Amino acid sequence: MLDSLRHYHKRIKEGVLKDMWRETVWIYEYARKYWKQMIFYTLLGLSGTVISLISSLISRDMVDIITHRLQVIFPIRSVSVWTMISKQIFLIKCL
Numbered sequence: 001m002l003d004s005l006r007h008y009h010k011r012i013k014e015g016v017l018k019d020m021w022r023e024t025v026w027i028y029e030y031a032r033k034y035w036k037q038m039i040f041y042t043l044l045g046l047s048g049t050v051i052s053l054i055s056s057l058i059s060r061d062m063v064d065i066i067t068h069r070l071q072v073i074f075p076i077r078s079v080s081v082w083t084m085i086s087k088q089i090f091l092i093k094c095l
Helices: 002-014 016-066 074-094
Strands: none
Touching: 002 016
């Protein structure tokens, strides 16, 4: 434990912390030009994740319907239609 503290103290004295701070500032300055694109692609990835989670729930319900464990079909169709429409909207916007 004492050796690791000495190692970290030595590295800080060598200027590693200042180098890390300088690199972090440079990254944020460079990313400032592209903040709109970064937000767009982050939201696009999150929406893709949500859509895939919803479609897995739909698939689970469809298997339950086929095996006669679940009898409700109306909510599944409405969610399925919404999923297909949202996928098409995202594909059109990406093109």
